[in-house]
Amino acid sequence: MPRIAVVLGSTRHGRFGDKPAGWVVSQLAARGDLDVELIDLRDHPLPLFDGAPPAYTGRDYPTEDIARFARRIDAADGFVLLTPEYNHGYPAVLKNAMDHTFVEWQRKPVAFVGWGNVGGARAIEQLRLVAVEFEMAPLRHAVHVLPEMLLAARDAPAESANSIFAPLQPKLVRLADDLAWWADALAVARTVAAAA
Ligand SMILES: Cc1cc2nc3c(=O)[nH]c(=O)nc-3n(C[C@H](O)[C@H](O)[C@H](O)COP(=O)(O)O)c2cc1C
Structure with missing residues (x-):
């Protein structure tokens, strides 16, 4: 079963x-075909990146905090990046966390869920470009939470937010179906490449 990290x-x-x-x-967990883990960046308060490029240093981590975050990314076969849109871009905290790592994301699929005035679309488009540089496979299907739904869910108690998101369920199913396919396919391909 592919391991999916929701970041x-x-x-x-x-x-x-x-x-x-x-x-x-x-x-995603209710589907039964994905092993799902939430990675909350609040649990990984990393300093502003100022080290050697991780694309060259690989898994030689300068601190245990970075190693702990990197190990969780490494363990995943695919990702869902959850992103707000800040000033028409992605949050600096997300990019900073990614910049501390590199090989842990390589050759893995990534799908996106965004929210904001245009459903986080501008942040997601930029993240797709970032994903290419990480040698990931950014996927087409995304979920965009638009302002009316965002405000309704924001003002609702946590336990009723899921029902407010329900109209987006078919889009999340398409995203998850596609992510599962790519996560399985690329896991096999990585295994074959590692054995060669
Ligand atoms: C610094 C900042 C910049 C923002 N810029 C945008 C923006 O460019 N586009 C947009 O749709 N929403 C923007 N917003 C509104 C966010 O969509 C809204 O605050 C949302 O709740 C942010 O997600 P979060 O609460 O999970 O951080 C911005 C919010 C903040 C805090």
Whole structure:
């Protein structure tokens, strides 16, 4: 069963991101064909990156905090990046965490769930470009939480947020079906390449 890390890319005080994170993790886990883990960047408060390029240093980690984050990324076969949009881009905290690592993401698929005035579309498009540089396979199917739904879910108690997201369920199913396919396929390909 492919291991999917759902990475919550917002850490700010009072964030909305907990609600889509809870919904995405519960929906993916309920499928039964994915081993799902939430990686909350609040649990990995990394310093601003200022070291040697991880694309060259590989798994030689300068600190245990970076190693702990990197090991969780390494263990995954695929990712769902959950992203708000800050000033028409992705959150710096998400990019900073990624910049501390490299090989852990390589040759793995990544799908996106975003929220904001245009459903996080601008942040997601930029993250797709970032993913290419990490030698990942960024996927087409995404889920975009638009303002009306965002405000309704934001103002609702946590336990009723999932029902507010329900109209997006078919899009999440397509995202997950595609992610499962790519995660399986690339896991086999990585194994074959490692044995060659
Ligand atoms: C610094 C900052 C910049 C923002 N810029 C945008 C933006 O460019 N586009 C947008 O749709 N929403 C923008 N917003 C509104 C966010 O979509 C909204 O605050 C959302 O709740 C952020 O997700 P979070 O609460 O999980 O961090 C911005 C919010 C912040 C805090």
